[in-house]
Amino acid sequence: MEEYLEALREAAEELRSIDFEVPIIFHDDADGLCSAAIASTALERAGIRHELYCVEKLHPAIVKLIHSKNYKLYIYLDIGSGRADLIAKNVEEHDSRAIIVDHHDPRRVESERIIHLNPELYGFSGETDVSGSTATYLFMRELSRLDDAAWMAVVGSAEIPGDLRSLNRVPLEDAVKAGDVEVRRARGRERYLIKFLKKPWNKLSSTLTAMGSVGYYRGGPYLAVEFLKRRAIDEDRAREFEELRRKRFSQAFAILAKKGLKVDGMVQWFHLGDLFKGLGSKTIGTFTSMLSYRRTCSPNRYLIGFMRFEKSLPRIGEIEGEWVKASIRTPKHVADEIRAGELPPASELTVKSAERVGGSGDGHSFAASALIPAGREEEFIEEFNRLIKDFTRS
Ligand SMILES: [Mn+2]
Numbered sequence: 001m002e003e004y005l006e007a008l009r010e011a012a013e014e015l016r017s018i019d020f021e022v023p024i025i026f027h028d029d030a031d032g033l034c035s036a037a038i039a040s041t042a043l044e045r046a047g048i049r050h051e052l053y054c055v056e057k058l059h060p061a062i063v064k065l066i067h068s069k070n071y072k073l074y075i076y077l078d079i080g081s082g083r084a085d086l087i088a089k090n091v092e093e094h095d096s097r098a099i100i101v102d103h104h105d106p107r108r109v110e111s112e113r114i115i116h117l118n119p120e121l122y123g124f125s126g127e128t129d130v131s132g133s134t135a136t137y138l139f140m141r142e143l144s145r146l147d148d149a150a151w152m153a154v155v156g157s158a159e160i161p162g163d164l165r166s167l168n169r170v171p172l173e174d175a176v177k178a179g180d181v182e183v184r185r186a187r188g189r190e191r192y193l194i195k196f197l198k199k200p201w202n203k204l205s206s207t208l209t210a211m212g213s214v215g216y217y218r219g220g221p222y223l224a225v226e227f228l229k230r231r232a233i234d235e236d237r238a239r240e241f242e243e244l245r246r247k248r249f250s251q252a253f254a255i256l257a258k259k260g261l262k263v264d265g266m267v268q269w270f271h272l273g274d275l276f277k278g279l280g281s282k283t284i285g286t287f288t289s290m291l292s293y294r295r296t297c298s299p300n301r302y303l304i305g306f307m308r309f310e311k312s313l314p315r316i317g318e319i320e321g322e323w324v325k326a327s328i329r330t331p332k333h334v335a336d337e338i339r340a341g342e343l344p345p346a347s348e349l350t351v352k353s354a355e356r357v358g359g360s361g362d363g364h365s366f367a368a369s370a371l372i373p374a375g376r377e378e379e380f381i382e383e384f385n386r387l388i389k390d391f392t393r394s
Pocket of ligand 1: 031032078103131132133159
């Protein structure tokens with residue numbers, strides 16, 4: 001604990017002396033949005049100019065674009081640890097530096113140019129003890145007074161199941177002391193009420209996530225950060241994004257129910273092209289998950305959904321190349337076989353197949369995603385099938 005706090009203090013010291021603008025790069029879910037709002041509040045109070053950049057994911061083309069802006073120092077919040085290697089490569093190339101404040105599984109990098117403030121590197125668990133917004137709060141309160149922003153870290157921590165514990169208790173206690181949060185106990189569980197909004201933390205969290213992810217291409221993330229900083233959330237604006245998603249989803253389900261899925265070997269797939277245009281690319285993941293439980297989908301084959309990736313990222317600019325987002329899910333029997341070791345995990349298939357066609361992917365056993373060059377979807381599927389064959393043969 002002491003070592004972690006010392007690292008936070010040292011990094012904050014470095015922030016205090018800067019006289020140039022810094023970019024804040026943050027994740028598009030509630031935790032990321034709360035992190036950005038906390039940091040923005042603290043930097044404003046410290047008189048440090050900053051620009052906000054929300055990202056859905058850190059793909060090489062996106063990191064490259066961000067670092068072509070030639071800032072001296074980059075601050076990553078609730079994202080970045082998993083691709084610390086990529087960030088290190090980019091800051092080396094541009095003679096700049098980066099501070100990464102994240103709680104996702106960190107990739108260790110040896111670079112003088114990176115300050116890696118992930119509590120996992122100090123013995124805490126990013127899955128149970130600390131959210132990205134708590135890590136941001138603990139860091140930024142070394143820079144500015146922040147007790148009136150502690151409630152945002154409570155909202156951001158809602159992605160971690162169960163009662164708040166360990167480091168996540170620190171902003172909770174501060175928020176209670178500030179009079180912003182009330183802890184209620186019901187059936188042996190704690191609930192956290194954001195008093196001035198009259199809403200529980202987890203409800204606010206899902207509203208924010210919809211704004212950030214569904215509304216990604218429509219200014220949703222920046223609107224959400226403004227709402228947080230103003231301590232007021234316009235529910236009507238927030239609901240617009242969910243309504244839009246609902247409409248597009250029912251269109252997509254109707255089309256697929258009529259046309260059916262395409263089948264190649266162990267893969268069943270569909271391509272939505274531009275149907276979800278204007279919605280964040282996470283929506284294809286949500287949609288593919290929902291489809292994997294429907295009758296349209298066979299329980300015996302991997303399911304892959306494609307959509308065109310909008311290359312013009314709000315505020316950030318246009319990434320090079322034409323890309324397609326692929327979401328991979330494992331319907332019931334496939335998931336059972338993966339558990340039994342009879343079929344390979346989705347992540348392994350996705351990472352390797354994406355790499356083979358010039359893209360990049362990640363994920364876990366039962367869900368994965370990738371960004372691949374447009375026009376190489378069928379090759380991706382071929383590669384996927386080839387890898388499954390190799391696996392089941394051995
Ligand atoms: Mn997070």
